[in-house]
């Protein structure tokens with residue numbers, strides 16, 4: 011028996027039976043004004059919540075849109091008309107919504123959506139515990155945390171943890187209307203109540219992945235990954251790390267009855283069974299970063315590891331090389347000037363190092379000088395193998 | 407009488423760009439160290455460069471903010487303390503942070519002021535209040551926030567607010583795009599953004615109007631660049647504390663020109679209390695001379711509309727290119743010339759412009775070019791020094807530019 015709870019979304023009161031049959035103990039309910047993809051009115055949401063409660067399912071209200079100040083003020087007008095007692099907790103992402111709930115509804119439990127933003131370290135997750143205090147009942151963590159990290163966080167946190175186990179992976183969220191303009195349609199016709207979002211599929215020659223689902227609705231434009239996340243083949247590992255809640259997202263036209271098969275994995279898990287569910291699932295899937303996340307390994311290689319000044323003996327950079335004649339150096343350091351008799355070290359951009367003693371210093375007007383200082387351009391006799399952008403150091 | 411104006415905050419992708427931005431009028435600069443920033447390919451500052459940059463800025467009454475806006479992994483904290491101690495020692499004016507864990511660490515372990523990065527997408531009063539509880543003193547608001555909303559946030563949350571006024575824009579809510587993470591294995595919130603929003607996409611689906619199949623190629627996720635010079639009165643009325651220019655990866659010419667234009671406009675206001683200057687057109691014109699996509703004021707006045715989409719293949723409109731920087735101004739009885747570090751080749755008899763730190767660009771014809779051995783040459787080469795005739799008013803670090811033939 012795997013102890014991880016399965017939770018899911020509910021959009022129609024008729025679906026309660028499937029949830030009951032699947033043994034699901036918690037359902038997420040989204041209204042069109044508060045939830046990115048919700049399409050229920052306040053009263054529909056409340057009715058579903060009450061129906062859920064009556065069969066022992068915890069109804070949780072989803073408020074996951076991000077809001078500029080004006081949108082926030084419009085949103086709370088509808089929010090204030092909701093009977094919050096119909097719900098056992100509220101799922102929030104915008105820190106503004108969090109603050110609003112903490113300050114105005116301190117008796118309500120919060121499930122904090124930390125799937126995006128800077129929540130890839132334990133301290134960042136713990137802060138929400140501090141801010142929301144006892145009101146925080148759950149941290150919904152990022153799919154980018156691999157299993158080992160997840161295990162550590164579950165151990166260290168005082169709140170329960172949730173992860174998306176099956177469903178679309180949101181890649182991009184903007185409040186701007188990006189698709190409707192292409193149809194020359196008046197936005198209002200399609201987006202006012204989230205009932206008829208526009209959905210297209212996007213493919214680019216510049217990306218090997220084809221067919222990104224894109225949805226535009228009243229809250230903006232959303233792009234999803236071409237592959238959905240599917241972690242059910244690792245449900246045993248998920249149970250072993252102690253994850254308390256796994257979210258199954260069968261919105262966007264999927265058959266909710268798949269839930270029953272998924273739920274049966276809890277009591278009778280086998281990889282084969284999970285794989286057969288995967289085969290039945292109509293969208294190509296992957297396991298995301300569940301086993302390993304190397305997404306910051308590659309970009310380290312992108313870094314420009316040019317030779318940079320790295321010690322207090324730095325003098326300046328080579329700005330001109332005239333073969334067999336001279337090298338021009340602009341003196342950039344305030345601490346160190348250059349004088350005849352000094353020894354210098356030159357680090358070329360391709361990693362070579364040369365040392366030489368200064369026997370002559372000339373200005374751009376060809377005057378011999380004994381020393382030069384910050385801001386001046388100075389010329390020394392040519393040294394082979396030195397190129398422009400070479401860093402010059404005093405060799406002490 | 408002097409009128410209040412906001413701080414002008416410019417990008418400093420390198421020590422030299424820091425100097426250029428400040429000399430051309432920026433009141434503050436932001437820069438990245440070798441770690442913890444999002445611009446992984448920018449020429450980030452070594453500690454020595456950072457120290458010198460802070461000294462240079464402070465001597466000119468300018469502020470320096472250090473960007474630590476990458477989303478941290480647990481292991482990154484191992485070296486954070488050491489870095490913050492250095493920043494404190496150098497007296498940087500603030501750090502810009504997006505990660506709540508880092509905010510907590512810095513506020514608990516140092517006296518460095520913390521500004522909330524736009525990556526945290528702070529969009530409303532309540533959100534600003536929450537970040538204030540964590541000890542941030544300024545919020546860099548999301549680009550979706552209008553100036554009027556920002557003014558309200560400042561007033562009601564009691565925090566300093568900073569807004570973007572110019573530059574490239576993420577189309578997504580900042581910090582809410584992971585396209586690169588899942589499609590290219592590069593964490594966009596740790597410096598690996600592959601700019602997938604700038605790609606051309608073929609969109610297929612059903613036309614909601616006609617119900618028929620639909621297919622169209624479009625750069626539908628690409629945003630035009632932000633330009634807010636016409637919105638300056640609103641920024642001032644709203645008492646927005648700081649106006650930020652995007653672009654640490656951009657050129658010296660960009661850093662210099664944008665700093666110059668906005669600082670001249672703000673100085674004009676400071677003196678006159680309005681923007682009814684004959685120069686307004688010139689300022690706008692100057693902004694078109696640096697590389698940019700088509701401009702929009704995005705959501706500064708009202709939420710960005712369809713005309714803010716840059717539905718074209720990614721290209722920058724470049725009217726002018728930097729050809730060099732003046733390293734020395736020699737003006738003695740015996741010698742009179744400008745020593746120029748050549749960045750892009752130019753020819754004898756070409757028309758160039760010198761961009762002074764203040765005032766209009768000075769046009770001149772290149773009627774003599776000498777190499778440093780005083781030999782006449784006809785064409786310069788990048789990465790060399792040349793002597794050109796003295797131009798009245800020229801100063802060390804002034805930039806030279808040339809019109810690019812389109």
Ligand code: SF4
Pocket residue numbers: 575576577578583584585586594599600601602603604
């Ligand atoms: S792909 Fe575009 S929207 Fe996404 S992070 Fe990069 S610039 Fe921003």
